[in-house]
Amino acid sequence: MLFSTAGIEVAIWVPPLVAFCISFFTSMGGVSGAFLLLPFQISFLGYTNPSVSATNQLFNIVATPGGVYRYWKEGRMVWPLAWTVVLGTLPGVFIGAFIRVTYLPDPAAFKLFASAVLLYIGLRMVKSLVSPPAQKNGTTAGAPGIRHADTHCTITDVRFSLSRIGYTYAGERYEVSFRGIALLSFIVGIVGGVYGIGGGAIIAPFLVTFFGLPVHAIAGACLLGTFMTSIAGVAFYQALAPFYPGMSVAPDWLLGILFGLGGLAGMYFGARCQKHVPARAIKWMLAGVILFTAGKYAADFFLS
Template sequence: MYFPVAGIEVNPFIPPLVAFVVSFFTSMGGVSGAFLLMPFQVSFLGYTSPSVSATNQLFNIVAIPSGVLRYIREGRMVWPLTVVVIAGTLPGVLVGAIIRVKWLPDPAAFKLFASTVLLWIGIKLVLNIFRKDKSRNKDAEEKFQQLVKDHSSKSEEGVKLPTVRVLKFSTTRVSYEFYGEVYDCSTIGLMSLSLIVGVVGGIYGIGGGSIIAPFFVTIFGLPVYTVAGAALMGTFVTSVAGVIFYQAIAPLYPNMVIAPDWMLGILFGIGGMAGMYLGARCQKFFPAKSIKWMLAAVILFTACKYISEFFLK
């Protein structure tokens, strides 16, 4: 099947299949999978124009709601954190989109930028895994895991697993409780980080919240079981803004392909929708440390691949 906007030809079953596999694993860590679909489109499909960023964000719009719905149903959506993520990443994504079109339209320069970002995130995540866990994080995650194991067969019969309880949400602090442990963060700190990550996500074309979960885990010490839903919801909202923005500025750059390839994005999104729902449903059965290792592995692999491609060509 030929996709005229992307300028590529690919079997229509490939995009949803790849998106399903990627999204199933990455959604457990609060990552939509867009950051891995980007190198797949650039390196394997040969889709290198700025339009690929908009298409990737279109994937988020179609795929993410299913995973978010699951986290809401299980009571693990930290709404104050979600609001802060959206407020910080939304303007960042728009700035990032402008930077992508104006200063990083060249695929080689874009790959070097993307690899640098991913390498930094991956290293931070690995260092966090090896560093001795804060007792409150470790205890809460291990207790939650044990409860899931003890009641996995009963949970479908109405046994309620621990949920998030918001304690405070103001312009200065965000505080919530999860399985007997209290997590308290600076609202300004969370929003500042979200803004920076939003700019990076806007340039990379993955939505502002797509890579924010690893930052919340490594910098603020928040448990991955509670940040995944907020990160995905933030990614969804900022991706909507990103796609609208790319579509709106497309006429201003008649010599460049900027608007998303709607058919390709929807195909990726259909596979991602199923993968994210199952990933969100299965997350509680996977140890937090395993999820972190999974995120670190795919991030570092992608970064090294981009770096090697940049210097070998």
């Protein structure tokens, strides 16, 4: 089947199948899977136009509600954290989309940028797993401090102020700086706007490694943030399109929706299965895939 905006031809069943497989695993870590879907589109489908970023965000819009709904239904959604991520990320998304179209339209330069982003994320995750920081209760952020049975717990005693966000999960109290989360979200929004991933793939590792929050309790907030910022991203790319008539900027709607439908099912079942998978296994899985993708991008750039 020919997708005219993307300028590629692929069987109609391939996009939803690939998206389902990716999203099933990545949604367990609060990540939509867009950061892996983009390399697939660029390297395997040959979709290198700037509109690939917008198409990737369209995938997020269709796919993430499945995971968000499941985490909300199971009582594992930290709403103050989710809305802080959304409000912090939104301004950055617009800046990132402008940078992508204006300064990084060349596929080679974009691959180098994407490689650097993914390499940093992956190394941060590996560092937290190999040398996890100590927490106040004597457990460690990267170790399986949450017992397997505790992953069935819900989030309780959520508190919010302009200085702190706090909640209780699995018998432990977690508190983070509101300003710190907001600033991180803004920076993530810029990078996510360029890359077309909504920011979840970046902010989830930071919340786990830098802020020491449990992966089972932040996944829902990260996916909701990805959903909201992706709406803004797609709208902005679509608005920019008339100003760049000689460049493919707006998303390929049919391709993005096909990816999204597969991702919708994958995220729902991934979120449903997450509580049965140890946090440490989820982190290693994400770190391995991220570093592999970063290495491939770097190799493509330096060998081209």
